[in-house]
Amino acid sequence: MPKAKASTDPYVRVMNALHVGSRPDELPCRQAEKDEIYNAVTSCLEDGSGGCIYISGVPGTGKTATVHNIARKLQAMAKGEEFEPFRYLEINGLKIPEPTAAYALLWEAVSAHDVKKHGHLRISAKEALKKLTRHFETGAGEDDEPIVVLMDELDQLMTAKQDVVYNFFNWPTLKNSRLIVIAVANTHDMPERVMSGKVRSRLGMQRINFKPYTWQQLQEIVDSRVASAAQKGKPPPKILSKDAIAVAARRVASVSGDARRVLDICRRAVEVAAEDKSTVQTADIDAVIRAMQNSPTAAYIRQCSLHERIMLAALHKVVRREGVAEVQWGWIMSQHLNYVDNLPEEGESRKKPTPAQLKMVLNSLHASRAVIVEDGPAAARRPDWERKVMLNVEPPEVERVLSEMGGSRWKNALGI
Ligand SMILES: Nc1ncnc2c1ncn2[C@@H]1O[C@H](COP(=O)(O)OP(=O)(O)OP(=O)(O)O)[C@@H](O)[C@H]1O
Ligand SMILES: [Mg+2]
Incomplete structure (x- = not known):
């Protein structure tokens, strides 16, 4: 992330301050939302109860920036002993290889496993789910430290069975649960999609919508x-x-x-x-x-295949979200597979490509110089999943041409 303090050149300082990857301490226009979320979390912590706060809003409305701001404040306060200690965990739907990988991460927090010291637990998603279900359903959590989980990019965790999202909405509400879930998504009606009205009213989750600026x-x-x-x-x-x-x-x-x-x-x-x-x-x-x-990029994108366009959209989405130019191949693959479910038109195939097929699409974009793929001995030593990929065409062009070609579905996906 660029740091403004390094330079005395005012142009450089302003450019750094305007960078989407910089983390401003002040978030104007979001004070009310920030207070509401902060109060909801702290009242759960004070009551010793669990809870779920559902935050929705279209891209770029400050959801992630706001919850990160709150998380930093809470963690600082917990250290200062203003609160009883709690564990904080962040699960980003885009950064995990598949939705059920969220279970192992939560289990690590519940079982107080020290990831920094000992690395990730070697536990399957199935096993982690079993342990979590047992833990929450037997009401065993009463004496535990509370856990605050930020689940960002929740849209990415939707599965056909919707079980992952359902569980994370449900566990905070079970007896003695001290799990506090802050769920962040673009879709405003995920609770309606995942749960029946009866379950929803039992959960009584707090909902906050971030309106476009x-x-x-x-x-x-x-x-x-x-x-x-x-x-x-x-x-x-x-x-x-x-x-x-x-x-x-x-x-x-x-x-x-x-x-x-x-x-x-x-x-x-x-x-x-x-x-x-x-x-x-x-x-x-x-x-x-x-x-x-206007740029020559437009002409290139217009002749791309469906999967090339989906991959450009996926890469663009990940780059935008991360605020950094180089992103991991694994994240792009997972975003691509997610887009395959909803971007193709009637009559176009929604069949999920295999990793090898995805690699071919990447290679073809690479050959046209639309993307740059990290190369060299250091890159070769790392797993393929971690290899860095960069967009080599102007992002606003990608956004504009893809949405012109694809219509409203693509527009929504690209956040236009
Ligand atoms: N109120 C604000 N004040 C200053 N910067 C802001 C504000 N709101 C958003 N930003 C900046 O705009 C960029 C996008 O915000 P953010 O990542 O929070 O959006 P988001 O709602 O999480 O979008 P997405 O749904 O795509 O994840 C970030 O660089 C963020 O710092
Ligand atoms: Mg976000």
């Missing part, structure tokens, strides 16, 4: 990021004009309300302005948006 909110977000680039005791660098930020915010709000997008546009404009040390004006923002819309 308005243009004023996006403007405030950019302003606060730029302000964070100020050097100690100095005013924020004046690199983007007020009107330029407003134009970027309005343009993004009119399509998606996605904070990532406005940050990307502004950062790119600063990158261009840095060349002649100018101030970004509205015309520069227009130029960046236009440049992001």
Whole structure:
């Protein structure tokens, strides 16, 4: 992750502050949501009860940033003995090889296994599920330390049987359970999809929806990021004009309300302005948006096969979420398989490709230089799953062309 403190060049500082991978301490416009989640978690901790908080919202609405912010605060408070100790665990649906892998991770936390010291437990998903079921259903957890689990990208954990998501919603509600689940998803109706009305009302989970940002909110977000680039005791660098930020915010709000997008546009404009040390004006923002819309990349993507397009979408999704350019091949495969369930149109095949077939798709993208695959002896020593892959074409182009070609389903998947 880029660090703003390293440079004194105001352009570099602002670019770093606008980077989607940077972690701002302040999250303007999300105070109410933050308080609500924080209060829900702390009231469970204080009551010694379990609970489930379900957070939904379209991409780029600050869900992950907000819960990470809360998790950091809670962990600091637990260390400061303001709370009784609790265990914190994060499960990201995109980072585990398959949904049932979540069971072993939770079992490690429940059984107080020290992963840092001893590595992961060698336990199958089936065995972990059996132990967890026994643990929660016999009401054995009363004297245990509470466990707070952040389950991000919950959409990725949906299976045909929906059992993984169901269990994580259900276990917090069982007698003596001290499991607190913070579930984060794009889909707003996952509880309805996974549970019958009767079960749902028994669970009584708290639900919070993150609405797309308005243009004023996006403007405030950019302003606060730029302000964070100020050097100690100095005013924020004046690199983007007020009107330029407003134009970027309005343009993004009119399509998606996605904070990532406005940050990307502004950062790119600063990158261009840095060349002649100018101030970004509205015309520069227009130029960046236009440049992001027209490029030779479009022609290439239009002739890609269905699976090549799905893989580009998968890679793009993972890169966006992680805020880093290089991502693991395993994550892309898992996102690809997930997309195969819902991206193809009627009449197109939804058959899941094998790992070898996925590798062929990757190789073909690599051959066209649409992606870069990490190479060399160090990469060869690591498992294939961990090999790093990078998008080598402009992300906004990928987004635009894929959604133009694929229609609303792709638009939803890409978060447009
Ligand atoms: N209120 C805010 N203030 C400052 N930055 C924000 C705010 N909301 C979002 N961001 C930034 O926008 C980017 C996207 O936010 P985040 O990752 O939290 O979105 P998300 O809702 O989790 O999206 P997804 O559904 O795709 O996972 C991050 O870089 C985040 O720091
Ligand atoms: Mg997120």
